Amino acid sequence: xxxxxxxGKAFAAKVREQIKGHVDRLKEEHxxxxxxxxxxxxxxxxxxxxxxxxxxxxxxxxxASFEHKLPADTSEEDLFALIDTLNAxxxxxxxxxxxxxxxxxxxxxxxxxxxxxxxxxxxSVVNAGLLASGEKGLVSCTPLGCLMLLxxxxxxxxxxxxxxxxxxxxxGKPMGQLLLQQNCxxxxxxxxTQDLADVCRRADILVAAVGRAEMVKGDWVKPGATVxxxxxxxxxxxxxxxxxxxxxxxxxxEASEVAGAITPVPGGVGPMTIACLxxxxxxxxxxxxxxxxxxxxTV
Amino acid sequence: xxxxxxxGKAFAAKVREQIKGHVDRLKEEHxxxxxxxxxxxxxxxxxxxxxxxxxxxxxxxxxASFEHKLPADTSEEDLFALIDTLNAxxxxxxxxxxxxxxxxxxxxxxxxxxxxxxxxxxxSVVNAGLLASGEKGLVSCTPLGCLMLLxxxxxxxxxxxxxxxxxxxxxGKPMGQLLLQQNCxxxxxxxxTQDLADVCRRADILVAAVGRAEMVKGDWVKPGATVxxxxxxxxxxxxxxxxxxxxxxxxxxEASEVAGAITPVPGGVGPMTIACLxxxxxxxxxxxxxxxxxxxxTV
Numbered sequence: 001x002x003x004x005x006x007x008g009k010a011f012a013a014k015v016r017e018q019i020k021g022h023v024d025r026l027k028e029e030h031x032x033x034x035x036x037x038x039x040x041x042x043x044x045x046x047x048x049x050x051x052x053x054x055x056x057x058x059x060x061x062x063x064a065s066f067e068h069k070l071p072a073d074t075s076e077e078d079l080f081a082l083i084d085t086l087n088a089x090x091x092x093x094x095x096x097x098x099x100x101x102x103x104x105x106x107x108x109x110x111x112x113x114x115x116x117x118x119x120x121x122x123x124s125v126v127n128a129g130l131l132a133s134g135e136k137g138l139v140s141c142t143p144l145g146c147l148m149l150l151x152x153x154x155x156x157x158x159x160x161x162x163x164x165x166x167x168x169x170x171x172g173k174p175m176g177q178l179l180l181q182q183n184c185x186x187x188x189x190x191x192x193t194q195d196l197a198d199v200c201r202r203a204d205i206l207v208a209a210v211g212r213a214e215m216v217k218g219d220w221v222k223p224g225a226t227v228x229x230x231x232x233x234x235x236x237x238x239x240x241x242x243x244x245x246x247x248x249x250x251x252x253x254e255a256s257e258v259a260g261a262i263t264p265v266p267g268g269v270g271p272m273t274i275a276c277l278x279x280x281x282x283x284x285x286x287x288x289x290x291x292x293x294x295x296x297x298t299v
Numbered sequence: 300x301x302x303x304x305x306x307g308k309a310f311a312a313k314v315r316e317q318i319k320g321h322v323d324r325l326k327e328e329h330x331x332x333x334x335x336x337x338x339x340x341x342x343x344x345x346x347x348x349x350x351x352x353x354x355x356x357x358x359x360x361x362x363a364s365f366e367h368k369l370p371a372d373t374s375e376e377d378l379f380a381l382i383d384t385l386n387a388x389x390x391x392x393x394x395x396x397x398x399x400x401x402x403x404x405x406x407x408x409x410x411x412x413x414x415x416x417x418x419x420x421x422x423s424v425v426n427a428g429l430l431a432s433g434e435k436g437l438v439s440c441t442p443l444g445c446l447m448l449l450x451x452x453x454x455x456x457x458x459x460x461x462x463x464x465x466x467x468x469x470x471g472k473p474m475g476q477l478l479l480q481q482n483c484x485x486x487x488x489x490x491x492t493q494d495l496a497d498v499c500r501r502a503d504i505l506v507a508a509v510g511r512a513e514m515v516k517g518d519w520v521k522p523g524a525t526v527x528x529x530x531x532x533x534x535x536x537x538x539x540x541x542x543x544x545x546x547x548x549x550x551x552x553e554a555s556e557v558a559g560a561i562t563p564v565p566g567g568v569g570p571m572t573i574a575c576l577x578x579x580x581x582x583x584x585x586x587x588x589x590x591x592x593x594x595x596x597t598v
Contacts, residue, residue, distance in 0.1 A: 108434075129428025132476075133468050135407075159491045167479055169432050177431075180466055180487055185498065187486040188479055192458045199484065 003227075003259040006149055012271035015148065015297075016061055019278050022294040023062040026285065034285035035064035036094040036120065036277070037086045041079065041105065042072035047098045054096075057274050063281060066092060072102050079105065080113050087115040093288055094120030094281035117287065120280035128169065131177045131299075136287075138280050139299055143175040145272025146207060146228050147182075147299070153226050153261050154205070158183035161202050165189045165216070165249070166209035171230060175207055181299065196220075208249035218254025227255055227262040230269050302526075302558040305448055311570035314447065314596075315360055318577050321593040322361040325584065333584035334363035335393040335419065335576070336385045340378065340404065341371035346397045353395075356573050362580060365391060371401050378404065379412050386414040392587055393419030393580035416586065419579035427468065430476045430598075435586075437579050438598055442474040444571025445506060445527050446481075446598070452525050452560050453504070457482035460501050464488045464515070464548070465508035470529060474506055480598060495519075507548035517553025526554055526561040529568050 026032045036058050040051050051067065058065035068082060079097075086092045095118045097110050111119065116126035122140035130137030139147075150157065162184035166172035172188060179186045189199050191210075200206055200220040208216050209230035221227060231249030238245070248265030256262050263269055279297040286293045325331045335357050339350050350366065357364040367381060378396075385394045394417045396409050410418065415425035421439035429436025438446075449456065461483035465471035471487060478485045488498050490509075499505055499519040507515050508529035520526060530548030537544070547564030555561050562568055578596040585592045 125428035125432050125434065126425060127428070128431040129424035129426070132427040132431045132472055133424050135424065159493045161493075173431055173476075173479075176487075177472075180472075180489075183489070183491040185486065185488050185492040187484065188475075189484050190479075190482070192482040193484040194458045194460075 003256040004153075004261040005256065006153065006228075006261055006263045006268060008145075008149065008263055008268040009271045011149060011152060012145075012275040015272070015275040015279065016057065018294070018296065019275070019282055020061045022282050022297070026282075026291075027062065030289065030291065032285065032289055033062075033064050033091070034093050034282050035066060035091045036096070036281045037066040037068065037089075037092045039068045039070065039079070039082060039086075039095070039097040041070045041074050041097070041101045044098075044100065047100075051098050054274055054277060057278060058281075061278050063278065064091065074102075074105075076105055076109070079110065083110070083113045087113075087118060090288075092118065093285035094118055094277070096121045096277070118284055120277055120284055122174070122280065123170070128174070131174055134181065138284060139178065140170060140174045141273045141276035141280065142171055142230060142269065143178055144276040144279070144298070145269055146175060146230065147178045148272060148276070148296075149228060149263065149269070150182075150205065150226065157205065160184050160204040161187070162205040162207070163187045163189055163200055163203035164207045164209065165193075165196070165200070166230070168209070171209045175209070178299065179205065179207075210249050212249060213247040214249070214251040216250040216255060218251060218258050221250075221255045221258040223258050224260035225258075227259045228269060229263050229265050232265060232270065302555040303452075303560040304555065305452065305527075305560055305562045305567060307444075307448060307562055307567040308570045310448060310451060311444075311574040314571070314574040314578065315356065317593070317595065318574070318581055319360045321581050321596070325581075325590075326361065329588065329590065331584065331588055332361075332363050332390070333392050333581050334365060334390045335395070335580045336365040336367065336388075336391045338367045338369065338378070338381065338385075338394070338396040340369045340373050340396070340400045343397075343399065346399070350397055353573055353576065356577060357580075360577050362577065363390065373401075373404075375404055375408070378409065382409070382412045386412075386417060389587075391417065392584035393417055393576070395420045395576070417583055419576055419583055421473070421579065422469070427473070430473055433480065437583060438477065439469060439473045440572045440575035440579065441470055441529060441568065442477055443575040443578070443597070445474060445529065445568055446477045447571060447575070447595075448527060448562065448568070449481075449504065449525065456504065459483050459503040460486070461504040461506070462486045462488055462499055462502035463506045463508065464492075464495070464499070465510075465529070467508070470508045474508070477598065478504065478506075509548050511548060512546040513548070513550040515549040515554060517550060517557050520549075520554045520557040522557050523559040524557075526558045527568060528562050528564050531564060531569065 122138040127137040162179040197220045207228040213233035229248035229250040237243035421437040426436040461478040506527045512532035528547035528549040536542035
């Protein structure tokens, strides 16, 4: 196997260690404990797993974790009242509402209600605008995680051809902005792109985020390229009946013979997302207290 | 000469005719006159020419034009007080502050003070975020003008390779977003791009906005491509001593032999900018009054 396999799990652990160091310093030197509030409406089992994982890592990093579980029939008014309270609470530096929310609630309105300086998921229109304008905001966690992995792999991205497959507000578009800030020549490809294989073959940095299992084949990858696989598709396990298996957007077996470096699925980008949520919370906490931002945890 | 020369002056006149039709209807059917307020701080001669042109075209289209000329030493406080008044005025649907402003004023703070629903220059962080999120906002006038020209030339942009040279907040980035909305595969190139000629040669739609006279050569253009030239550089006229001449970013003589369609400089993109300012004002007026937006005047 030619490619360096990027160990996202180990890297995320390193980032969490860094975060813990910053949190310790904030407590010792400034008597400030960064706090993350997570709001969960209803009882989606997958969401409960995510929220529990976020809680655990928040606490392990020394931060305060505030969980708010609301019944599935919570009105927008009541949810907004809680968000307003959290917006006003000086002990809360980050707020996220776990999605999906029940159908009677509008995700965009919920995100818009969160103070942009506490929107640690980086999903609000204001934070999208700050990113698009090259100003300081909070950057969506998964693209931020990919950027951290890339910065660790590539000393200088300037002038490199970066191709992002996928153009979602959540990932593809902010990822494109981040790569542009790194002075890459950035191409956003998507379902309507013609000759996608050919477009990918020109990429020094190839980021796939479409959710189609093993779509990117080995011969789509430029030899030596850095490949970041954001896709996650769960399929029935081929060998273990009743079990499932996770696949990325990239045919790992093929691509890892060609790429210079590649993230596996699982264990690549995935673990970075919660680490970046914690990173954003520390960043937001420092900004709220007019302290200099910790280095390496944001754009 | 092979290429169809895109007559931006004639097209802008057609857009203004359309706008006038909408304005007439708004007056007759709803007793509403769209109003544009332009604020000019100080006495920059070029700015005065622009402001006068905007005023003239606003009035010609049947809209109300409000001009506010403030002395060069106007404080931020006083400027903000005026903007607040205009934000609150129901007869004002669009507000723009002519840039540059004197050095003691901060352009970003000025733009941020304008109600985003009246920010007809589309320069605010909120409007950048709405565009990046694919939500309804007001789009920066020059990229909107280029989009209108492209829609007129190309029935369906889906799947086409679009290359934008330049990544400014004012033009390159919003232009990229607009082309992505049209389902183009979008590449943003810039000063750090390697093999720029090669990148350009793959473009079905090539938009140049760097401000380097005649940088894009004929052999950078894919045969049949649509070329939009946003650059404007003023040089001493080669034949008429004491006179000046405008050049675009594209070597027009060469590129027009290869392209399928191309905008000249002057007379291409330039005239579209004020037309789009008027278009944005009508759009903002309709939204403010809960009326359906006129078709063809926005994204």
